[in-house]
Amino acid sequence: MCSAAAFALTPPKFVLSDDVIPRKYTIEMTIDPAQDTFTGRAIIDVDVKTRSNVIWLNAKDITPADALVGSKRARVETAGGEFLALELDSRVHGRQTIAIDYRGKLDEKAIVGPYRKQTDGDWYVFTSFTPIDARRAFPCFDDPKFKTPWQMTIHVKRTDKAFTNARMISETEEPNGMKAVRFAETKPLPAEVVAFAVGPFDVYEGAPAGHGTPIRVITAKGHAEEGKLAAQASVDVLPRLEAYTGIPYPFGKLDHLAVPEFPFGATENPGLIVYRNRSLLAAPGQDTPEKARSIRRLQAHEVGHQWFGDLVTQASWDDVWLSEGFATWIAAKMMDEEEPPERRHVAAVTARERIMQTDDSPRTRPVRLEMHSRKDTENVYNQIVYQKGAAILLMLEGWLGEDHVESGLRAYLKKHSFRNASTADLEASLAAASGVDPAPVMDAFLNHTGVPTIRADCSEGVVHVEAKGVTPIPVCVRGEGVAQTCAAVDSTHREIILHHACPAWIYFNSGATGYYRTEWTESQVKALDMQQLSAAERLMLDDDVRAEKNGPKIEIPREK
Numbered sequence: 001m002c003s004a005a006a007f008a009l010t011p012p013k014f015v016l017s018d019d020v021i022p023r024k025y026t027i028e029m030t031i032d033p034a035q036d037t038f039t040g041r042a043i044i045d046v047d048v049k050t051r052s053n054v055i056w057l058n059a060k061d062i063t064p065a066d067a068l069v070g071s072k073r074a075r076v077e078t079a080g081g082e083f084l085a086l087e088l089d090s091r092v093h094g095r096q097t098i099a100i101d102y103r104g105k106l107d108e109k110a111i112v113g114p115y116r117k118q119t120d121g122d123w124y125v126f127t128s129f130t131p132i133d134a135r136r137a138f139p140c141f142d143d144p145k146f147k148t149p150w151q152m153t154i155h156v157k158r159t160d161k162a163f164t165n166a167r168m169i170s171e172t173e174e175p176n177g178m179k180a181v182r183f184a185e186t187k188p189l190p191a192e193v194v195a196f197a198v199g200p201f202d203v204y205e206g207a208p209a210g211h212g213t214p215i216r217v218i219t220a221k222g223h224a225e226e227g228k229l230a231a232q233a234s235v236d237v238l239p240r241l242e243a244y245t246g247i248p249y250p251f252g253k254l255d256h257l258a259v260p261e262f263p264f265g266a267t268e269n270p271g272l273i274v275y276r277n278r279s280l281l282a283a284p285g286q287d288t289p290e291k292a293r294s295i296r297r298l299q300a301h302e303v304g305h306q307w308f309g310d311l312v313t314q315a316s317w318d319d320v321w322l323s324e325g326f327a328t329w330i331a332a333k334m335m336d337e338e339e340p341p342e343r344r345h346v347a348a349v350t351a352r353e354r355i356m357q358t359d360d361s362p363r364t365r366p367v368r369l370e371m372h373s374r375k376d377t378e379n380v381y382n383q384i385v386y387q388k389g390a391a392i393l394l395m396l397e398g399w400l401g402e403d404h405v406e407s408g409l410r411a412y413l414k415k416h417s418f419r420n421a422s423t424a425d426l427e428a429s430l431a432a433a434s435g436v437d438p439a440p441v442m443d444a445f446l447n448h449t450g451v452p453t454i455r456a457d458c459s460e461g462v463v464h465v466e467a468k469g470v471t472p473i474p475v476c477v478r479g480e481g482v483a484q485t486c487a488a489v490d491s492t493h494r495e496i497i498l499h500h501a502c503p504a505w506i507y508f509n510s511g512a513t514g515y516y517r518t519e520w521t522e523s524q525v526k527a528l529d530m531q532q533l534s535a536a537e538r539l540m541l542d543d544d545v546r547a548e549k550n551g552p553k554i555e556i557p558r559e560k
Helices: 224-245 289-304 321-338 341-359 383-400 402-415 423-434 439-447 522-527 535-547
Strands: 020-030 037-058 062-069 075-079 083-105 113-119 122-128 150-157 161-164 168-174 178-183 196-199 202-205 215-219 254-259 272-276 312-314 419-421 453-459 462-468 473-479 482-489 495-497
Touching: 062 075, 083 113, 122 254, 122 272, 150 161, 150 196, 161 178, 196 272, 202 224, 215 224, 224 254, 224 289, 224 321, 224 402, 272 289, 289 321, 312 321, 321 341, 321 383, 321 423, 341 383, 341 535, 383 402, 383 423, 383 439, 383 473, 402 423, 423 439, 453 473, 462 473, 462 482, 482 495
Parallel strands: 020 150, 215 254, 254 272, 312 419
Antiparallel strands: 020 037, 037 083, 062 083, 075 083, 113 122, 122 196, 150 178, 161 196, 168 178, 202 215, 453 462, 462 495, 473 482
């Protein structure tokens, strides 16, 4: 160890470099929820790509003690509030093993990192790591691009239970009323979705779901029966996701953990999804069909993440839409199976209209946005990421075709399983499946703000489109006797060839899937056959007309 004055290294600005790559974590902790601190030992197998005598890791609110790199003792100190440095007398390179002993905090007032809460007189420990707070639990490489297996052992009181992402493989009694709970090695995971919990929990054992995945609901003592609806929700939702993705649930077991306080509605930790109590549990008298549906909807999002975000993880925080946008979109898709088509399409238009209003306001931001500080990450889960990301996926389905999108997503998931992926990787998979390169459209809508607008008219079998705002726009039209026809429209490509004479009426956002507004003329609206439009198309038409300050003043029927 050395003093801060002698150990004056400059920490990274925010993101760790690729000079050191973690290959496996072995974490051992001793946790008593009644205490406000815990002890740990982190053993990390790494590849040192660039010969150096300094290794940087992430750490926050952690007090390090001894540290080794291989057999060499390292001088260790925290720096910059987010980092821990290991300094050696000589340079190292290649495969190395880091071992760090440390002490961490269990704050009862916080709900980030590892924290503790008291329920009915009993103390419990929970975790919330997304996006950058795993570093409060153990020194680590706390960035989604670093994805690697984790193996954990937690020493707890014999009266307590412990849970992590993986299944328990052994429980061994120790002196002083303690026991060692050892867990299987996980699949490769980024640090932000590693999770653990300790306390006198009760467990509701549900029926296996899908391809035989064990389902459990973990609650505070005395509340297990309140998990019945949540267990059944997994039986309903999991097979739908397996069928769509073509990949069985990839993480072995699926536990749903109810916590009294949490910074989010839920977090998708593989194998150990965490929810607020009120979102997951149903007390006697509350187990209504409406509550059951609410839990299914929430699980459709969080369990959907097990493929989009966990199986395939975004390569950086600016691509977090590959996790949150996808989970929002696929949750609606899975819940569609419980709704008639008209109602589910209307719900999609309603959600999109809300985010369009935000996107046309000073509160907007791009879907893809780089993160440069902890302050920046406070906005990483902005609703634009969720809702506009989902709306862009809906638009891709309407343009490329649902079958092509499903095929492209299956290829994307298969190719990048247990690895990281970028927007460019997704674009390549969709292009291969559809024969159309979606990259110009996707990059435009993901990297820029605002809702584009089109004006269109038809003459001699050609729809002429004038676009304003973000381009290119995939514009899909249909009309009387004319099936859906699409084209990507920008300043140089302004025509959609119908191969028919212009129809008696024409709708300029077929299926109401496009993320754009149409400026209608009064004659165009009057020519429409409202009975031939879907409820979603009529709703989109009404929203477009209302949004246009000087547009036609016509009442649009919303229901047939």
